[in-house]
Amino acid sequence: MADRIIKGDSGNDVIIQNNDGSRKIEVTNSGDVEVTGDFKATTVKATNLKANDGTAGLVVADSTGRVQVAEKIETDDIIEKTSAHGVEIDGLLIKDSALNTGSIGDDVNFSNKYYLQLTLGAAFTLGSGGSYINTTGTSSPYFTNSGDNTNILPTDTNNIKLIRKGIYLISFNVTSFQHSSTYSAQIDCEILGGTSVNPTSVIAENRTQIANTVSVADYGSGTACFVGERDANSFVRFFCEGFTTDDVSLNTQTSVSIVLIRPIA
Numbered sequence: 697m698a699d700r701i702i703k704g705d706s707g708n709d710v711i712i713q714n715n716d717g718s719r720k721i722e723v724t725n726s727g728d729v730e731v732t733g734d735f736k737a738t739t740v741k742a743t744n745l746k747a748n749d750g751t752a753g754l755v756v757a758d759s760t761g762r763v764q765v766a767e768k769i770e771t772d773d774i775i776e777k778t779s780a781h782g783v784e785i786d787g788l789l790i791k792d793s794a795l796n797t798g799s800i801g802d803d804v805n806f807s808n809k810y811y812l813q814l815t816l817g818a819a820f821t822l823g824s825g826g827s828y829i830n831t832t833g834t835s836s837p838y839f840t841n842s843g844d845n846t847n848i849l850p851t852d853t854n855n856i857k858l859i860r861k862g863i864y865l866i867s868f869n870v871t872s873f874q875h876s877s878t879y880s881a882q883i884d885c886e887i888l889g890g891t892s893v894n895p896t897s898v899i900a901e902n903r904t905q906i907a908n909t910v911s912v913a914d915y916g917s918g919t920a921c922f923v924g925e926r927d928a929n930s931f932v933r934f935f936c937e938g939f940t941t942d943d944v945s946l947n948t949q950t951s952v953s954i955v956l957i958r959p960i961a
Contacts, residue, residue, distance in 0.1 A: 701830075703820060704723070704725070706932045707725055708725060708761065709722050709723060709724045709725055710722070710723040711723075711951070717878075718732075718733070719732055719746055720732045720733070720766070721731035723803040724888045730742045732930075737863055743755065743756060743758075744756075752766040752767045753766060760803070768941055768942065770776075776791070776954050781910040782796060785897075795822070796799050808844070809846075809847055810844055810847055810848065810860070810955065810956035810959075811843045811844055811848070811953075811954065811955045811956070812841055812843040812844055812850075812856070812952075812953075812954045813841065813842050813843060813951065813952070813953055814831065814839035814840070814850075814951060814952035814953075814954075815839060815840050815841075815842075815948070815950075815951045816829070816838075816839060816840075816946055816947070816949075816950040816951065817834060817836070817837075817838045817839065817840045817948075818836055818837075818838070818948065819945055819946060819947055819948055820836045820945060820946050821943060822836035822837075822907075822936055822937060822938045822944050822945065822946065825937065826884070826935060826937025826938070827851055827852050827935070827936060827937075828854040828933055828934065828935050828937055829854060829933075829934045829935075829936065829946075829950075830852055830853055830854045831850035831851070831853070831855060831856055831933070832850050832851065832852075832853055832854075833853070835858075837936075837946060839952065846859070847859045847860055847956070848954050848956070851893075851944075851954070852893045852894070852931075852940065854894075854933050854934070855895075855931045855932070855933050856931065856932050856933065856954065857929060857930075857931055858926050858927075858928070858929070858930050858931070858932065858954075858956075859928065859929060860956060860959050861916070861925075861927055861928040861959065861960055861961070862925070862926065862956045862958055862959040862960050863923070863924065863926075863956070863957045863958045863960065864923070864924070864926050864954065864955065864956055864957065865921075865922070865923045865953070865954070865955045865957055866900070866921070866922040866923075866931075866932060866952070866953070866954050866955075867888055867919060867921045867922075867952065867953045867954075868885055868886075868887050868902075868919065868920040868921070868934050868952050869901070869917070869918075869919045869949075869950065869951050869952070869953070870883060870885040870902070870904075870917060870918050870919070870920075870946065870950050871915065871916075871917045871949035871950050872906060872915065872916055872917070872934060872936075872938070872945060872950075873906065873913045873914060873915045873916075873945055873947055874906045874908075874913060874914050874916075874938075874943065874944050874945060874946055880901060881906040881916075881937070881938055881939065881940045881944045882904070882905055882906070882939040882940055883903070883904055883905075883906060883916060883918060883936065883937070883938050883939075883944055884902075884903045884937045884938075884939065885902050885904075885918055885919075885920050885934070885935070885936050886898050886900070886920060886932060886934070886935045886936075887899050887900040887905075887920050887922050887927065887932060887933075888921070888932065888933050888934075888935060889922070889930065889931065889932045890931060891927055891929075891930050891931070892931065892932065893931050894931070894933070895930075895931050895932065895933065897934070899922050899924075900917040900920040900921055900922035901920050902919055902920040902921075903918065904916050904918030906928075906944065915947070917949075923941075923957070925960070930946070934952060936950075940951060
């Protein structure tokens with residue numbers, strides 16, 4: 697069947713419109729097709745879809761169907777098309793509310809939370825039976841603190857409450873000295889942890905020797921270190937005890953460092 701051609705006079709547009717002229721299709725003399733009103737179709741095939749001013753748009757590639765955008769895409773939600781596939785952005789895969797593949801670059805900024813530094817507020821003689829070091833108040837022996845004392849919370853006299861579940865690094869660094877010039881001494885430092893206040897389970901321990909080497913006070917140091925998972929709202933505390941003699945003291949270099957390495961669900 698032969699084609700039927702509708703063609704305007706030279707220099708004029710061709711216009712097809714409805715009865716009241718409110719909707720129309722206009723083929724301009726320059727070759728553009730302009731539609732006044734909604735454009736409805738089951739399938740629209742195109743390579744380029746541009747903004748009205750022609751400055752930016754979408755490019756739909758043949759065969760792959762990939763869509764290229766010359767500018768930013770603004771949307772409230774991006775969800776996966778195929779179940780269990782996730783959403784991939786330049787090699788970064790987000791799936792089931794988790795970052796499955798990809799890495800965190802050097803220019804990503806993190807919050808200044810989830811670390812706490814404790815430092816002994818004053819030198820203290822342990823005496824017989826040892827002592828827990830207080831995390832609140834100024835009754836000796838006591839720690840002062842700096843850092844995030846909201847999520848790593850000093851509480852209940854000598855406890856630290858770990859608000860978030862995660863992998864923690866806890867380092868208890870003890871510097872001690874022995875007053876007497878006639879004895880050697882041993883110092884025991886412990887990190888205790890549990891799900892309730894005042895835990896009694898030792899999760900890390902160190903014993904070190906203070907040797908009798910000079911006629912004045914002798915010094916020794918040791919570190920108990922823990923790394924591992926702790927539950928949300930669990931507790932840790934810190935204990936020191938001297939052996940052989942009762943005049944072993946903690947020096948003000950004694951400290952604790954607590955860092956949340958990785959929060960977990």
